[in-house]
Amino acid sequence: MTNFLNKRKAECRGFQMQLEDAAGAAPSVTELSELLASTPAALKEHVTACADCRTAAENILAARALLTVLPSYATMAGPWFAPRVMAAIAARKAELGRAADTWTFLPKLAARLTWASAIALLLASGWLYQKPVSTAAKPVVTDLTGEPLADTATPSTNDELLVSLSERRR
Amino acid sequence: MPRVPKVEPLGLPAGPAGAKPPGAKAPGAVEDRELVRRAQGEDQEAFEELLRRHQHRVFAVAGGILRRREDVEDIAQQVFVKAYFSLKRFDQRAAFSTWLYKITVNECWDMLRKKKVRPLVYESDLSEEQAKQVIAAEGKNSSGPDISERLEARERVERLMEGLDERDRLMLILKEVEGFAVEEIAQVLDLNANTVKVRLFRARRRIVNRVRKRGE
Numbered sequence: 001m002t003n004f005l006n007k008r009k010a011e012c013r014g015f016q017m018q019l020e021d022a023a024g025a026a027p028s029v030t031e032l033s034e035l036l037a038s039t040p041a042a043l044k045e046h047v048t049a050c051a052d053c054r055t056a057a058e059n060i061l062a063a064r065a066l067l068t069v070l071p072s073y074a075t076m077a078g079p080w081f082a083p084r085v086m087a088a089i090a091a092r093k094a095e096l097g098r099a100a101d102t103w104t105f106l107p108k109l110a111a112r113l114t115w116a117s118a119i120a121l122l123l124a125s126g127w128l129y130q131k132p133v134s135t136a137a138k139p140v141v142t143d144l145t146g147e148p149l150a151d152t153a154t155p156s157t158n159d160e161l162l163v164s165l166s167e168r169r170r
Numbered sequence: 171m172p173r174v175p176k177v178e179p180l181g182l183p184a185g186p187a188g189a190k191p192p193g194a195k196a197p198g199a200v201e202d203r204e205l206v207r208r209a210q211g212e213d214q215e216a217f218e219e220l221l222r223r224h225q226h227r228v229f230a231v232a233g234g235i236l237r238r239r240e241d242v243e244d245i246a247q248q249v250f251v252k253a254y255f256s257l258k259r260f261d262q263r264a265a266f267s268t269w270l271y272k273i274t275v276n277e278c279w280d281m282l283r284k285k286k287v288r289p290l291v292y293e294s295d296l297s298e299e300q301a302k303q304v305i306a307a308e309g310k311n312s313s314g315p316d317i318s319e320r321l322e323a324r325e326r327v328e329r330l331m332e333g334l335d336e337r338d339r340l341m342l343i344l345k346e347v348e349g350f351a352v353e354e355i356a357q358v359l360d361l362n363a364n365t366v367k368v369r370l371f372r373a374r375r376r377i378v379n380r381v382r383k384r385g386e
Contacts, residue, residue: 013368020367024351056371063374066330066381067346069323073233073242074348077225082218085250092251 015046016056023060030065032057202266210257217257221250224267228274230348231358234340235278237328245281249274271358330380338373345370 022039029035035057036044047053202223208216228249232242252273260269331339337359344350344358352370356363 016371017364017367020352020370024345027349056375059371059374059378062378062381063342064346066327066377067342069320069327070343070347071233071324072230072347073239074226074230076233076239076242077229077246081225081246082221085221085247086214086218088247088251089254092255 011046012050012053015043015050015053018043019047019053019057019060023057023064030061032061035061203262206257206260206262206266209254210260217254220266224270225250227267227350227354228270230344230350231271231274231340232278234343234348235275235336236281241281245274245277249277252277265357267354268357272360275358330377333380334373334376338369338376341366341370342373342377 018039019035022035022043023029026035026038032047032054036047047057200219202220205216205220205223209220225246228246229242232245232249236242236245249270253270256273260266331342334342341355341359344355345352350358352363352366355361356366359366361369
């Protein structure tokens, strides 16, 4: 039973596809008899016998009649449109051309820019190499009175070391 | 960096299978492929020819998504400008139209995301003067229902379609209003043709049922 129903459904679908093709081939037809006039005999017989397919065919014509009141936008396009588009294209091209011109100086200056940056790099690395290394200030440790616990001035030579030791003895 | 879609080749013709679209190439005219090749070599005339050929379809797709005239014009222009500057990267594995549709759809969704609005505009939101201009711009003759009746009918249909999924709404508009073939809609939405057919059936059923429920 299910197989029979499925088979029938598939058959109906096939006929409905044929109906769509027939309606597409006759866009000005408004009556069912006119629509079926140029279709194969099998389709005609089926549509006459099958209520679903007859409804589908009637729906095609009903929707067609209903939608005739809507405006077609295809007719809006006219001879005015092509010049408008070509003008827009020309304007866009000019805009792109200007944007490209802004950057054309860059390749011309490329060699000079390379030399200048190489020299700048050389000078910077030379200066960094010769720059004296600055000693970082060590933190001063103080006692409760605020006096430094150790002499903050670290002697750098032997003479300075001796002087500081003699001062301490005194 | 512009977002340009990469599309898989579909092996489909550039044009629709059904009704001939406005701006379709005349028989014997240079193929899109050749024009693209020339445009990739900076041939502006070739690009202009491609533009003239496909502008109606781009307007149709953008209109189907955005439903606002000013936005449609701006997006259509943006699409072609983007296509021009990305053309060198287009490898022609897919049809030029497929590639262009993808750019259009992406641009439209981007715009809607930025604006964070639903793509629906009712002409009743426009002033009477604007609404008259809209109808006059469509170039339809003045016979039939008067402007206010037509605006009302449009608004009613737009409201009916509000309940549909955005993609289903776009499919219906492209199919029934803009005359796209199913294969073309499949290209626009990157779907299988059979999927489009099934979704079209469902969308129609929903919209017709809503009309019946409302007793219109």
